[in-house]
Amino acid sequence: MSKPAILQIGAYPAWDETPLNQAYDVRRYFEADDKATFLAEHGPQVRAIATRGELGANHTLLDACPNLEIVSVYGVGYDAVDLDVCRARGIRVTNTPDVLSGDVADFAVTMMLAQTRGVVAGDAWVRGGAWAQTGNLPLQRRAWGRRAGILGLGRIGFEIAKRLSGFGMQISYSDVAPKDYAPDWQFIATPEDLARQSDFLFVAAAASSATRHIVNRPVIEALGPEGMLINVSRASNVDEEALISALRDGTLGSAALDVFENEPQLDPRFTTLPNILLQPHQASGTVETRKAMGDLLRANLAAHFAGTPLPTAVI
Structure with missing residues (x-):
């Protein structure tokens, strides 16, 4: 046969x-x-x-x-x-x-920590000799005790929130409706309102025509100059033009991205921004x-x- x-x-x-x-x-x-x-x-x-x-x-x-x-x-x-x-x-x-939810959630939190604590910059500081020549790395920001927003509390979003609970964070989420499996976390109806009360906004929503650019300019502006956007979902969920503009002019504090439009040929402007962590779509990339x-x-x-x-x- x-x-x-x-x-x-x-x-x-x-x-x-x-x-x-x-x-x-x-x-x-x-x-x-x-x-x-x-x-x-x-x-x-x-x-x-x-x-x-x-x-x-x-x-x-x-x-x-x-x-x-x-x-x-x-x-x-x-x-x-x-x-x-x-x-x-x-x-x-x-x-x-399901089989990849844990690893993607781990990586989302890893990117948050790496970016907020300057892990990549710190490595370069040591390797380049600046530590010995100039002194300590400039002070970074803490993660624990701050406010996290999860956009899309499905399998991956739920796992992200579980991990963030260990950091003593205020956790809120936005989805099509409140989730009965998340009684300890606050439901926020709109992405813009979620961003407004978040220091870290994690994008974990499934991609569709309805969610295209759900993270748009108003959402990014609501997250603000002290906020960080972390995307481990799909690039189409974020308006890249608005994101690049906001990172350039300081409207948004920082970002950490694992996904991009037209990857691996991402918009070259991303590589010129000092306030973004770029990753090669590897959130589920464990053996x-x-x-x-x-x-x-x-x-x-x-x-x-x-x-x-x-x-x-x-x-």
Whole structure:
């Protein structure tokens, strides 16, 4: 019996590549120089797409695969998958939630601490000889006891808030509605009001057309010149133009970003700003979590082709 043909959109670690190739007839789209020709040749045979959250599957990919049955996403975000097309054609979509929430939350808090305490600057201060030549690093700011706002109290936002509780912070959140699993944290109806009473604003909302630029100029201005924005969700949730402008003129104190529009080709203006911490979309980047993500991606594919319920179905 022939193996199902799968279109692989981006590379995976070796521990995922090997079992994927053993179980399926993998067509490696990401290695093709002429992608249009590659799709024309292989698309009609493809029954599944294996992709990553930031790569997704747009309508061009989906249209090139008339016999497509499922899109399995390696990552929690599926905003880059054209869900309208998938629904119309009865194509199933899965993702890998929960297994990465802890690591992403850890990294969000790590970025907050690194930025507010000047960890990267301190390392450069020592390595460059300024400590010996000039003296101590200029004083930084504390994290504990201050005010944290969580924009989006889903799986990841909840884990961020749990960690911040250990810092004795005042924790507030904004979401579509109050959450009964967060009785000790204050619900704030709008992002702007949340920002206004936060020293640190963590963006953890799922990305969609409704949340595009939910962190806009008024929200950034409300966070203010002493505030810090931390984004571990999707770049589309933040108006990058407004953010860059606010960081430049001091309207916003600082930021820490793990996600960017058009990454890895981020807006070069980000690299010129002294009050921002830049990271290469690595919040879920641990060996343990990436292995769990790969296991779940393959479990969804295996369940589909076996005709059993999908472990983590989106649609």
